[in-house]
Amino acid sequence: xxxxxxxxxxxxxxxxxxxxxxxxxxxxxxxxxxxxxxxxxxxxxxxxxxxxxxxxxxxxxxxxxxxxxxxxxxxxxxxxxxxxxxxxxxxxxxxxxxxxxxxxxxxxxxxxxxxxxxxxxxxxxxxxxxxxxxxxxxxxxxxxxxxxxxxxxxxxxxxxxxxxxxxxxxxxxxxxxxxxxxxxxxxxxxxxxxxxxxxxxxxxxxxxxxxxxxxxxxxxxxxxxxxxxxxxxxxxxxxxxxxxxxxxxxxxxxxxxxxxxxxxxxxxxxxxxxxxxxxxxxxxxxxxxxxxxxxxxxxxxxxxxxxxxxxxxxxxxxxxxxxxxxxxxxxxxxxxxxxxxxxxxxxxxxxxxxxxxxxxxxxxxxxxxxxxxxxxxxxxxxxxxxxxxxxxxxxxxxxxxxxxxxxxxxxxxxxxxxxxxxxxxxxxxxxxxxxxxxxxxxxxxxxxxxxxxxxxxxxxxxxxxxxxxxxxxxxxxxxxxxxxxxxxxxxxxxxxxxxxxxxxxxxxxxxxxxxxxxxxxxxxxxxx
Amino acid sequence: xxxxxxxxxxxxxxxxxxxxxxxxxxxxxxxxxxxxxxxxxxxxxxxxxxxxxxxxxxxxxxxxxxxxxxxxxxxxxxxxxxxxxxxxxxxxxxxxxxxxxxxx
Numbered sequence: 001x002x003x004x005x006x007x008x009x010x011x012x013x014x015x016x017x018x019x020x021x022x023x024x025x026x027x028x029x030x031x032x033x034x035x036x037x038x039x040x041x042x043x044x045x046x047x048x049x050x051x052x053x054x055x056x057x058x059x060x061x062x063x064x065x066x067x068x069x070x071x072x073x074x075x076x077x078x079x080x081x082x083x084x085x086x087x088x089x090x091x092x093x094x095x096x097x098x099x100x101x102x103x104x105x106x107x108x109x110x111x112x113x114x115x116x117x118x119x120x121x122x123x124x125x126x127x128x129x130x131x132x133x134x135x136x137x138x139x140x141x142x143x144x145x146x147x148x149x150x151x152x153x154x155x156x157x158x159x160x161x162x163x164x165x166x167x168x169x170x171x172x173x174x175x176x177x178x179x180x181x182x183x184x185x186x187x188x189x190x191x192x193x194x195x196x197x198x199x200x201x202x203x204x205x206x207x208x209x210x211x212x213x214x215x216x217x218x219x220x221x222x223x224x225x226x227x228x229x230x231x232x233x234x235x236x237x238x239x240x241x242x243x244x245x246x247x248x249x250x251x252x253x254x255x256x257x258x259x260x261x262x263x264x265x266x267x268x269x270x271x272x273x274x275x276x277x278x279x280x281x282x283x284x285x286x287x288x289x290x291x292x293x294x295x296x297x298x299x300x301x302x303x304x305x306x307x308x309x310x311x312x313x314x315x316x317x318x319x320x321x322x323x324x325x326x327x328x329x330x331x332x333x334x335x336x337x338x339x340x341x342x343x344x345x346x347x348x349x350x351x352x353x354x355x356x357x358x359x360x361x362x363x364x365x366x367x368x369x370x371x372x373x374x375x376x377x378x379x380x381x382x383x384x385x386x387x388x389x390x391x392x393x394x395x396x397x398x399x400x401x402x403x404x405x406x407x408x409x410x411x412x413x414x415x416x417x418x419x420x421x422x423x424x425x426x427x428x429x430x431x432x433x434x435x436x437x438x439x440x441x442x443x444x445x446x447x448x449x450x451x452x453x454x455x456x457x458x459x460x461x462x463x464x465x466x467x468x469x470x471x472x473x474x475x476x477x478x479x480x481x482x483x484x485x486x487x488x489x490x491x492x493x494x495x496x497x498x499x500x501x502x503x504x505x506x507x508x509x510x511x512x513x514x515x516x517x518x519x520x521x522x523x524x525x526x527x528x
Numbered sequence: 529x530x531x532x533x534x535x536x537x538x539x540x541x542x543x544x545x546x547x548x549x550x551x552x553x554x555x556x557x558x559x560x561x562x563x564x565x566x567x568x569x570x571x572x573x574x575x576x577x578x579x580x581x582x583x584x585x586x587x588x589x590x591x592x593x594x595x596x597x598x599x600x601x602x603x604x605x606x607x608x609x610x611x612x613x614x615x616x617x618x619x620x621x622x623x624x625x626x627x628x629x630x631x632x
Contacts, residue, residue, distance in 0.1 A: 071550060072569055075557045079546045110550050155544065156559045190548070 007035040012294060014048065015041065015218060015262050022054040029059040033066070034423025038410040039297070040219030043067045043113040067112045074104060074111030078190040080158045081119040084134070085192055091133055094124040094181050097191045098163060099207060102200060105189040107226040114219065117408060117427065117495050118150070118159035124177040127164035134162065143405030143433045146170055150405035161405070166203055167210045169322035172312065173245045197231035198238045205254035206247050209311055213302030214257045214286070221297070224258035228266050235270040242274075249311050252277040253286060260290040261297060282310030299410050304400070394450060394488070397443075401430040401489045408495075409443070409452070415472030416441065416452060419505060420494065426452065428489035436484070438462075439502035441491040444470060444482055452491065453479060456510040471509050477520075478513040529619065534612040535593070538627040540585030545623040547572070547580050556580065556623060570621075575600055575607075576614055585627040589615070
């Protein structure tokens with residue numbers, strides 16, 4: 001029975017019933033580990049199968065190594081958070097860790113069990129001053145979204161996101177900065193202070209519902225379960241915080257989703273307070289997904305626009321307004337510049353969200369993606385064009401890439417091995433932030449869907465305006481031609497790796513493709 | 529570094545190395561350098577962890593040995609040898625640096 005299930009189903013079942021998966025062979029065990037790693041629960045899996053007779057010794061050993069690496073990475077991330085918090089504190093700026101950095105030490109026995117790709121710090125005072133301060137201390141700005149700026153650590157190379165608000169569309173969920181600071185607790189671990197359990201819970205809910213459209217990794221859903229089992233939450237205080245930040249609907253939605261996905265059962269008094277807060281339309285939409293809880297787990301595509309729309313009943317005009325008009329960080333911006341930014345965002349929203357959604361809802365046929373080109377440049381009929389769902393998924397992804405400094409994606413195929421393995425998590429940035437170059441692994445539009453392949457013909461080798469070429473490292477042939485506009489993002493890092501092989505691998509890959517192409521040309525007359 | 533220099537010296541911990549107790553072990557993790565290089569982390573024994581936490585840029589080796597012998601059941605001579613050996617390793621990996629000149 002176990003063997004017929006996918007690794008994600010097995011990992012999910014284990015988290016629900018506590019019975020570790022029993023792989024049939026080493027390959028299946030490795031697939032489970034890859035999925036567990038992608039879902040952030042490999043450390044917990046190592047603990048669960050420590051003495052399991054069903055697990056091959058070499059896979060258990062790999063898990064031990066993985067947990068150790070995760071521990072080291074976690075200590076480094078927390079140190080980064082602590083350094084940034086201390087830096088801000090010395091300047092008189094109040095700040096608190098968010099999400100993983102706040103959770104790892106309070107909800108998990110070891111930081112190895114709560115991996116985090118970067119650290120998030122919420123600045124409660126002067127956000128512009130905090131940004132300037134980090135720059136002065138050698139932190140390199142990587143990118144910005146409307147609610148956060150990300151920086152590279154000059155020491156360890158980690159990434160810290162400096163938040164001025166909890167979610168995008170700053171101000172949509174008002175932040176009680178004074179209350180948050182007053183309720184925060186001193187920590188005896190690496191970070192000096194953490195938010196109160198009630199604040200953590202509301203923050204997690206907002207993040208899950210509004211930022212991620214209720215599609216999270218399993219470890220992020222586990223945060224809810226651990227919060228309920230390891231912390232004493234005061235339901236009245238939660239209700240007050242949620243009401244003050246207009247977050248009652250996101251809290252209700254997150255509660256429902258977390259219960260369905262990982263069996264996170266809140267104290268009855270807390271559940272009671274939020275049970276009736278879910279608007280009917282959102283409740284119906286959510287119920288439709290709870291039958292298949294994995295539709296709320298990454299890499300499932302989030303229905304971000306649909307969920308956001310449902311989370312703010314009565315405030316949808318404000319949602320649209322805040323999505324289009326980005327509030328500045330305090331300094332007055334020229335009206336013309338603000339208008340230009342607003343126009344760009346509005347057209348982006350229409351192009352990325354409204355049009356695909358209309359096509360999907362009204363059943364219109366999407367425009368054809370056009371014929372695909374063979375490696376020899378001949379034009380052939382390509383595979384069927386992408387369906388509306390794939391186009392919406394692509395639009396959502398493109399929107400996330402546009403709105404955030406980077407987006408995390410889990411690698412699923414093996415065509416990029418050994419550089420990228422199934423289960424690896426890559427950080428992808430949009431081309432405007434990190435222009436693609438020869439040797440980069442890029443996320444691009446392929447006739448059969450989105451792909452993560454390597455650019456083997458692109459600037460500086462390819463001239464301006466010429467077509468680009470991509471190829472899977474393990475594939476002998478290259479993909480159809482693409483243009484620069486087909487590239488949605490560039491891989492900037494792989495979690496847990498020092499670097500991704502680039503230039504030399506691309507040269508080898510290009511040579512391989514040229515040889516394969518030449519062989520095909522030679523073989524073609526013979527076949528004829 | 530002679531044992532006398534090690535004992536008389538005052539050392540401070542480098543910001544580029546962080547110590548962390550995890551369950552029943554204590555590890556030293558370098559912060560410099562990308563990624564999690566498992567070859568560059570160090571597991572410390574209880575005594576070594578105590579010494580690491582005692583290296584504070586104020587106390588010299590003699591004061592730290594004093595604290596070690598009052599905390600653990602260890603012979604003073606042995607504690608001094610262990611301290612000097614451990615300090616030498618920490619200096620080698622640049623986990624500590626002299627806070628100021630050893631006293632004359």
